Amino acid sequence: MIKLRDITKFYSSGFVKTFVLRNIDLDVREGEFLTVMGPSGAGKSTLLYIIGMLDDASEGEYYFYDQAIHSLNEKKRTQIHQQNIGFVFQSYHLIDELTVYENLETPLLYKKVKADERKSLVADTLDRFRIVAKKNLFPSQLSGGQQQLVAVARAVIINPKLILADEPTGNLNSKQGEEIMELFKKLNREGTTIIQVTHSEKNASYSDRVIHLLDGWMEKESKSIAGGGKPEAGDRKNKSMEKA
Amino acid sequence: MFKNYLKVAWRNIKRQKGYSFLNIAGLTIGMACSFLILLWVQHEMSFDRFHRNANYIYRVIMEEAQPDGADAHPWLPFPLGKTMVERYPEIVSATRTASDDFMVRYKEKIHSELGFLFVDPSFFSIFSFPFVQGTSAQALNDPAAIVITDRMAEKYFGKENPLGKTLSLSNRADFSISGVVHIPVASDFQYDFFLSFQSYSRFNADLAALEANWRGNNYPTYIQLAKNCSPARLEKKIVDLMKEFTPDRKSKLKLQRLDRIHLFRPDGTDGQMKIVRIFSIIAGLILIIAAINFMNLATARFDRRSKEVGIRKTLGGTRVQIARQFFSESLLNATIAFLGSLGLIKVLLPHFRELAQSKLNPDLSNPALLIKLFALTLLVGLIAGSYPALILTKSPTAGAIRRSFFRARNEILRKGLVIFQFAISAFLIIGTLIINDQINFIKEKDMGMDRTNLVYIHMHGDSRRRAEMVKKELLNSPDIASATTCRFLPSQIFVQWDGLDWEGKPKGKELPVAFASGDYDYIPTFGMKMIQGRNFSEKFSTDGSNIIINEEAVRQMGIKDPVGKTVNFWRQKGIIIGIVNNFNHRPLNEPILPLIITSREVGGSRGLLVVKIRPGKFSSALEYFKAAWRRVNPNFSFEHHFFDEDFNNLYLKDKKQGRIFLAFTLIAVLICCLGLVSLSSFMAEEKTKEIGIRKILGASPQNITTLFMCNFFKWVAIANAIAWPLGYYLMSRWLQGYFYRTLINPMIFALTGGLSVLFALTAVGFQTYRAARANPVDSLRYE
């Protein structure tokens, strides 16, 4: 589904080039649940933005379902993005001026979904995430966990093929975090490809595969149990201990 | 989608009430003022365009060669209009005009009226003034007919039907009303009574002689061309027409189209157009200042909004979709301001009318007008919204979500805009101060005569012949110092170019000369001073033909020992008996020219009776004046005027301009300050963390306030550095329009700088101080 070849990202200020990503090669299969880990400043978010088509790589090739994203114009890319990708962020990034209902509705508006279809989609989603009672509240009236729930619902509403989550539980307590992760797992089982960034080993354990970034380099890949069968907790823990 | 845009826009307005209020209020005031000016400009541009034939009506202009260039004027010989129609088939018809004043009597109502216009009967078919009663076609065919305005119908007849009623003019001739006409506000023909030249004979004038007189340049003449005729070609044909009749004068004829008369001088240069231009520019500047506020505040909120843009992009919003959102917001704001400005215009209109002495009366419910103004509003909204819409949506999303790396660029733009606003305000302040200086300069300039305590009346008909009797009676009163009769007020004496001859006059040299006609008491009554020789006196029987000249005449004529020399003017001889000081016989935008005072009654009788009242005796003296006049002239009106007031009216236009300039300067500064208040509150908010850290490091609120104010002062300084030279240059050019002008006082610039600092201080100080006082722990936790 995703194929990155030799992706490099740098920012240049004056004569200095600051490399954020260096020669990243990465393949993500459809239906996979991938975790990106690494210390702060390693380039994780940048990688996510590039995959999410919100940012350009400086060099390298990016194929999404065999579409050469690196050679598309902005309009084309936004179209692919509109159809396929949902985002979840650490700080939720709900639009403060809009109610829960309207936040959910916004991606559909951009996708030019018809009004009645939009209504039923929003209603379904509210139902599915059990937030119907909150639909007329503004983000500031919700707790962090609830806000993130809405953010996930908003990412899911367009029925994306790919969800990109940048430290989605970073601002949540452990119970709230667990709920969100369970939600991701469920979505993944239903066929959505998920790429998450996290610092938490526990969250990483929900995924099929973990990659590590350090100073823009992609470190060795550690395969978790293939095939998506339920791994044993202890096993995973050991593996991450080795790495640490 | 659009509904969604509006919803968000509306919530944004509500969410930040203070900000929205300042933002929209600034724009409302700015739009109301610039719309008002634009309406006024439109009004000025619309003069006499309503006539059906407006595009085919021309005023004939005479260009007379003078030593210092050509003098173009509309004063033409009487026979010219008629001759032109006879000669050139492409001229459909022509009308000559001459203004006059009479005393009007209907039953017991007697008033002195200044608004008479003699015209040819074709006048009302060339111009299409709407008739309220009667018909335009035949209105003036009868020499004893008169057309009056609806205003006069009301004044003299109230509810009575004026048609067929008889008005007596100066007790000399009776006229029967044949029509009532309405003269629209936007017309330069603001007369109240229209008579045919055919009626001249009824005032004992020799019409036949007039029709043959090619030398009296007195009659503005309008012609109507055939629709298919080329005015340029006609102009070529008529250019040398005058050679045939006055071969000795080098005069040429030209045409000026009707719609240009109000705005341009006869020579085609800017007249009123200059003011229209200046005010259009001011309207533009005010609108720009208001729009800049709008943009500035939008950029101040850039950080907040850039995050929103980022989120919207992650949700799949395209650039165009998100840009549309910003435009809708800006348009919504502009629309609210537009509605507000319509209300504000209604409130301001009476004041503006007063201020501009204009009869401007726009119909604000006229859809065409509203559409035009609204289109302008949308334009402002689009421009103001364009910055956030285009720049924000262009920024890479990743950066935007990370709270933007664009702060630096953004700040430069914001600074630039504030400096620009301040520069405009400073320029307007400079302009106001200099205009004010010039007006005071004129007010206080020594005119070479005494304008105080002078009252005058217009004498009509044969009452003029009894002026000496009235004078004698007047001098019996201890409250009256002196009295004189004259033709013109000494502040408004016309200048002519011919007819002066003296011994030793160089060949081909012509001098402009002002002829003042007054009796023996003229010079003492107006407080002029004899420099040499003596005033007219009854003791010398020849003084009826002797003359007095001014110092400038001596200088320009180049006569040594002028007293006793002989001068020829208008084919008569006069001996110079004295030299009078150079008093200003023209408005101060014109120089003092050679002047001749004659006590002989030249070219008609003297119609003004001027009385000098002793200080403090005003009411008793006026009472006496009126009684004396009535005793001698029981059938004539008595309506007095003050010389001083008249004099001030000469400069009313300047004063008017000065006041308008002042008003709009204040408004521009106000809008600027509104912008600064909200901008500074945003900056304070933005810098809460910095302020917090500084305070933890031990800075006092005063330290911090000073630190932030310094920034604004730097901007003010740069703005002044731009405005000063610009103001100096443009205002010097404006002053060039005056012959007598004030020097530009350097203190004006210092004052402007001081005022700008003061305004900035007021606008910025409070916000900054409040931010500086805030508890640092709060602000840090808040981050």
Ligand SMILES: Nc1ncnc2c1ncn2[C@@H]1O[C@H](COP(=O)(O)OP(=O)(O)O)[C@@H](O)[C@H]1O
């Ligand atoms: N617009 C930018 N200009 C310059 N440097 C940037 C920009 N955006 C991110 N960076 C730098 O790129 C590096 C990687 O950032 P990021 O991908 O956010 O790291 P992570 O998410 O792994 O913490 C950081 O050092 C950051 O400072």
Ligand SMILES: [Mg+2]
């Ligand atoms: Mg990150």
